[in-house]
Amino acid sequence: MTEYAAAVSVPLPDAAGRAIAASRVLDTAAPDPYRSGHWTLRAGSKVGAVSLVVPGGDSVTVRITPKVPVARLFFLIGYSLDPRGWRDGDVEVGDHDDLLPALAHAVERQVDRALRQGLLQGYRMVEDSALVVRGRLREAEQIRRRFGAALPVEITYDEFTTDIAENRILRAAVERLLRLPGVPQDVRRRLLHQRVRLADATPLVSGQELPTWHATRLNARYQHALRLAHAVLDSTSPDHTVGELRIGGFLFNMNKLFEDFVTAALREAFRGTDRTCRLQDPHHLDEAGEIRMKPDFVLYGPEGAPRAVADAKYKAEKSGGYPDGDLYQMLAYCTALGLREGHLVYAEGSAPHAAHRVRHAGIVIHQHALDLDREPADLLGEIRSLARRVSPGVTV
Structure with a gap:
């Protein structure tokens, strides 16, 4: 499957179709009313691979590929985790075009580089x-x-x-990848070697919070590997049991990934200015404080008053335009924050910018489209242009 692609009719046994529907991995999973023995499947914003073992022992694997190139996906992940320390090319994906093999390869290579001088103590x-x-x-x-x-x-x-947080996190990421379906045999063999090197680190207990670590000069050689490990361990994990159905796999939520990238890149663009950026900033729409709202990005001036608001939407523009509900949401943000302009940032679109003036309100809602197929330097240039639109009086 491909994320957000058109629904397809796939021949599946009823047990496998029901298992996919119960997992809620796909946006649509229902019997095809026009073809017996077929199920209609459609992927949404989740990408990755999931293996489902249905009652009776049969298994089915669902792989969802992202629309953006895998190397670009890793740039978005890395930049979201560390805007100042991550560079394009820090992640080596080898010859793998599929997400899971590329991820397993990248993590193994980074772990190997981190451990070349021995385990950190x-x-x-x-x-x-x-x-x-x-x-x-x-x-x-x-x-x-x-x-x-x-x-x-x-x-x-x-x-x-050597039984410290850094080594425990790397071991947990390696073991997580070894449990996933679709990891190539040569990569799996190298991952097993890395697990042996990390054998003295205590395994993490499933469900518990990851141990904390702080970037220092001493663990500098570990930092890229640790950030990739966090991407593996913090991803949407469907490892659980639903009744007699066993589910295991690895999924990225592209909605969350795009939101993290846009807000992190905007915050980095305003670094060094007199503006303050807050992500997922909690506010209330009503005076009684009963209707909560959390804009993705709010920019504050030096006096502490809101100066701009932005929301990231991982949606492609359709023939009828972007969803009207996004405009209503941004109108509510602008009204509650006392702003005359608001900004919606989309993942792609036919036009780079559009503006709508709300009748009787004097509020202008801007819609911007980022081209994720562009090279990272060009993409970050788009973000800086967006930052200048968000706050015209600030040099970024």
């Missing part, structure tokens, strides 16, 4: 019961657990080890 706080005092005594825990006994003692100390 650092200090980790350990809480333990021991017969000798090492580090600091946990007095409250000693009283609570030992009831006045002298031994063993409850202590805490800092251990210099």
Whole structure:
């Protein structure tokens, strides 16, 4: 399947069709009323691969490819995670044109580069019961657990080890990729080698938050690998069980990815100016504060008042134009924030810019279209042009 492509009729057993419908991976999955034994399938904004094991043991794999080139997709991901440190070409996708093989290849290459000088070591706080005092005594825990006994003692100390957050995150990403369908055998073999190198790192528990790490001079060689690992681990993960249906896979939500890229690039464009940018800024439409709204991007002036608002929409312009609902949403943002202009940013379109003046309100709503097929430098140039439209009086 291809994201947002037209619906297709596919021959599928009923059990497989029902499994795809239950997974909600696709926007449309329903029996074809005109062809017996066929299902009508249509992909939405999610891209990636999902394997579904239906009752009885049969399996079906759904692969959804993005409309943009895979290398461009990785640029959007990398720039969203680190606008100042990421460059086009930092991710090597090899000869793979499909998303999952390219992702697995890229992660393995970055992990290999990170580990060439050996595993990173650092200090980790350990809480333990021991017969000798090492580090600091946990007095409250000693009283609570030992009831006045002298031994063993409850202590805490800092251990210099390879079992740190950075290595645990890399191991979790490698293991996640090894569980996914469609990883080429040569890439899988290299991933298994990386897992062996990371064997001393404690596996992460599924469902728990990722351990925190901070970019420093000491972990500089790990940082690209860690950001790609976060992209793997933070993605829409359908790994779960629905009744007797087992689902496992890897999905990117292109709506979220485009929103993250646009807002991160706009914030970077205004860096160094006297403007303040807030992403997903919470506000209320009504005076009672009951109707919540969260514009993707709000620009504030030096005095702290809103100066501009923008919303990113990963939608292609159709013959009838963009959806009217987007205009109504932006009108509400402008009204609540007291702004005379608002900006909607779309992923593609036939015209780079359009403006609509609202009757009896004096509010102008601008619609901009970004061409994601352009080279990264040109795409960022479009963002800077957009920033100048959003705030004409600021040099970016």
